[in-house]
Amino acid sequence: MPGPPPSVLDPWLKDEPLACPCGRAHRLGRREVLLGRGALDGVADAVGRAAGPRASLLLVADPDTFAAAGARVARDLARAGHPLRGSVFPAAPHADDAALSWLRERLGGGAAPDAIVAVGSGTINDLGKALAAELAVPLVTVATAASMNGYLSPIAALTVGGLKVTVPAEPARALVVDLDVLAAAPRQLAAAGFGDLCSKPVSGADWVLASWLSGEAPCPVALSVADEAVARARAAAAGIAAGEGEALAALAEALLLSGISMMLAGTSAPASGGEHLVSHYLDMSAAGWERAPYLHGEQVAVGTLASLSLYRRLFDAAGRPAPDAPAPDDPPGPAFDALHAHLDEAARAELEREAAAKRELAGGRGPRAVRAAAGWDALAERLAPLLSARRGLDDDLAAAGTPVRFAAIDVTRPRAAHALRAARHLRRRYTVLDLASDLGWLDAWADEIAEELA
Numbered sequence: 343m344p345g346p347p348p349s350v351l352d353p354w355l356k357d358e359p360l361a362c363p364c365g366r367a368h369r370l371g372r373r374e375v376l377l378g379r380g381a382l383d384g385v386a387d388a389v390g391r392a393a394g395p396r397a398s399l400l401l402v403a404d405p406d407t408f409a410a411a412g413a414r415v416a417r418d419l420a421r422a423g424h425p426l427r428g429s430v431f432p433a434a435p436h437a438d439d440a441a442l443s444w445l446r447e448r449l450g451g452g453a454a455p456d457a458i459v460a461v462g463s464g465t466i467n468d469l470g471k472a473l474a475a476e477l478a479v480p481l482v483t484v485a486t487a488a489s490m491n492g493y494l495s496p497i498a499a500l501t502v503g504g505l506k507v508t509v510p511a512e513p514a515r516a517l518v519v520d521l522d523v524l525a526a527a528p529r530q531l532a533a534a535g536f537g538d539l540c541s542k543p544v545s546g547a548d549w550v551l552a553s554w555l556s557g558e559a560p561c562p563v564a565l566s567v568a569d570e571a572v573a574r575a576r577a578a579a580a581g582i583a584a585g586e587g588e589a590l591a592a593l594a595e596a597l598l599l600s601g602i603s604m605m606l607a608g609t610s611a612p613a614s615g616g617e618h619l620v621s622h623y624l625d626m627s628a629a630g631w632e633r634a635p636y637l638h639g640e641q642v643a644v645g646t647l648a649s650l651s652l653y654r655r656l657f658d659a660a661g662r663p664a665p666d667a668p669a670p671d672d673p674p675g676p677a678f679d680a681l682h683a684h685l686d687e688a689a690r691a692e693l694e695r696e697a698a699a700k701r702e703l704a705g706g707r708g709p710r711a712v713r714a715a716a717g718w719d720a721l722a723e724r725l726a727p728l729l730s731a732r733r734g735l736d737d738d739l740a741a742a743g744t745p746v747r748f749a750a751i752d753v754t755r756p757r758a759a760h761a762l763r764a765a766r767h768l769r770r771r772y773t774v775l776d777l778a779s780d781l782g783w784l785d786a787w788a789d790e791i792a793e794e795l796a
Contacts, residue, residue, distance in 0.1 A: 351375055351595065354567075354602045362606075364561040370605050373494070374516040377594060379587075381520040382484070385415050386422035389482050392515040393457035398425040400455040402445065402470050404434045407462035410486045411523050415461055427455065437468040438501040445473055454479060460514075463487040463531065464499075464638055471498040471511035483514040487531035488524050488593045490538045490638055491571075493517055494601030497610050503689030506622040506768065508610060513601065524590050530637065532582050533743040535593060537643030539600055540739060541617045542572040543731040544649040544774070548615030549607075550724055552772040555704050555713070564606040565728075568613060571599035572731065576738045583743040616652075616766065616773030617645030623765035624753065626685075636751040643744045644751055644795060648762060650732045651791045652774045652784075657722060659783065699770035711780040748795050758792035 355373050362368055374391060376384045389397065399419060403412035408430045419426055429448040435441040449455075454477045460470025461484040474481035475498070485493060492499070498511040524532070546565055553560045575582075575596035581589025603612040610618075621641035628635045635641075685693065704710050714721065739746050748758040763784060766775035778784040 351377070351598055351602070354605075362561060362563050364559060364563070368563070368606050370602070371512075373513065375494075375519065375598065376517070377519040377521070377591075377598070379521045381518050382411060382414060382418075382523065385482075385484060385518050386418045386424075388516040388518055389419060389424065389457065389459060390422065392480050392482050396423050396425070397456035398453075399427070399457055399459050400445075400449070400473075401426060401428045401430075401459045401461065402466055402473070403429075403461040404431045404466060406434065407466055407486045410461075410526065411484050411520070412461040415459065415484055419459070435465060435469070436501060437465045437472075437499060439503065441465075441469055442472055442476075442500070445469065456480075457482060457515075459484065461486060464490040464492060467492055467514075468498040468500060468511075471513070472500060472509065475509075475511045480515040481512065482516045483518070485517065485519045485594075486523055487527040488535040488590060488597055489527075489531040490535055491597040491600035491604075491613055493519075494598050495604040495610060495613070496608065497604070501625070503686035503692075504626065505685055505689035505693055506626050507692070513605065517598075519594050519598075521587060521591055521594065524594060525585060525587060529583065529585050529743060530640075532585070532590060532593060534637035534639030534643075535597055536575055536579065536582050536639065536742040537646070537739060537744040538639035539572055539575050539593075539596055539613075540735060540744075541615065541642050541646045542568050542600070542613060543729055543735065544617050544646050544653070545611065545613050545615035547653065547725050547728045548649075548771075548773040549611040550728060551721070551774065551777060552611070554717075554721055554724065555710065555772055560611070561607050564603045564612045567599055567606060568603040569731070571596040571603065574599070576735075579738040579741040583741060611771070615771075616649045616775040617642050619765040619768050619771075619773065619775065620645035620648060620761050622768055623761045624751070626768075627757075627761070631757060633752050636745075640745045640751055643739050644746065644748055644753075647736055647739075647746060648758075648791050648795055649774050650729070650735070651794060652778050652787060653725070653729055653732075655783065655787055655790075656774070656778060656781075659781075693768070696770050697767045700767065700772070700776065703770065703772060707780050710776075711782075714777060714780060746795075748792065755792045755796050758795065759788040762788040762791060 457480045458470050458474040459482045460466050463486055470481050494513045497508045499508050549560045575593050578589035578592040582593055600613050604610050624641050625635050736746050745751050
């Protein structure tokens with residue numbers, strides 16, 4: 343049987359208020375994490391503690407995750423006396439409204455289960471979160487890959503009507519991470535998890551940037567937890583590529599810490615900035631571009647290097663007059679024409695609301711640009727410590743086997759430049775993409791960065 347949760351996670355898994363310099367008393371709720379070799383041995387007991395000894399369950403998996411761990415989980419839960427319904431997708435699903443509708447159909451209009459057991463990684467985890475929230479029942483997740491940092495995040499990322507959205511969602515009440523299962527997964531998945539995790543230098547800087555603009559302060563504890571997560575994983579980059587057990591354990595712990603940082607913040611901001619918007623835009627444009635979406639973390643890694651390149655150019659350009667910025671605040675316009683064809687009416691309206699909110703943020707583009715130019719030295723001083731973590735990041739990503747160029751994720755130079763210009767309109771969240779645009783640099787720099795990271 344697996345032992346207690348690793349000490350690095352233990353302080354965050356208790357249902358106790360955590361006083362914080364940000365002024366909030368964080369309370370994350372009691373959660374159980376079984377992490378280690380043989381952790382699957384404890385899945386039935388974990389489900390019993392989370393949902394009750396004879397709780398009725400709906401198991402959610404896809405063919406690959408069912409083969410990796412789902413069949414074993416289903417057998418153990420049945421032996422423990424849990425009434426069990428299975429919903430194994432016939433093929434790997436997308437985390438979208440169609441997949442959620444398919445799961446609802448599996449319920450058949452009968453009584454809701456007492457809990458959801460999601461066996462999988464990113465997509466299955468998000469679908470499990472969304473369905474558990476809809477049914478108001480606890481979620482137990484069995485991880486099958488170290489491919490993303492969302493296992494303990496307070497959101498689910500879904501595509502609704504063609505639009506990528508994030509919705510609030512309660513993380514799993516119990517999480518089972520068997521390192522033997524993770525080691526058996528394709529190594530590409532761990533490399534993608536490393537890429538998702540390494541967005542922190544950008545996402546943290548973007549959070550500080552947005553907080554500076556709004557006059558608020560980001561949570562320092564959430565930032566420090568996210569920092570620790572990235573440091574632990576980067577130290578194991580080469581071992582991740584080789585599939586070494588200790589490196590995968592370090593990566594798994596780091597991914598869970600990253601999720602905890604989001605729980606502390608109450609938002610995905612510590613781990614998701616402009617680089618995630620680039621990945622979301624690539625996902626949403628895939629159909630129109632006749633391009634198969636790549637793994638989330640693979641796209642995020644390239645988006646991270648692009649955002650870091652934007653920050654470097656901003657620091658280099660400090661003190662130089664910016665070119666004339668387009669006026670007034672620019673709506674999405676032609677940048678979204680191709681994308682709109684793949685959105686339904688509700689999704690188009692939501693996209694327009696997000697873009698409108700961005701245009702009005704902090705008084706609009708002109709006031710934002712004036713404030714940034716006038717306060718650049720103070721802002722740069724706050725951003726510099728966060729961005730210092732970028733040193734050697736591209737080497738670490740490459741060492742872990744994570745893509746570092748747009749060509750590696752099948753994005754041409756023109757499409758890369760287009761994504762860098764357009765992705766900022768997907769959310770009202772302010773990022774380096776917006777700052778570069780406000781100061782009049784984004785249009786030219788998008789072409790340069792697309793060439794640099796071709």
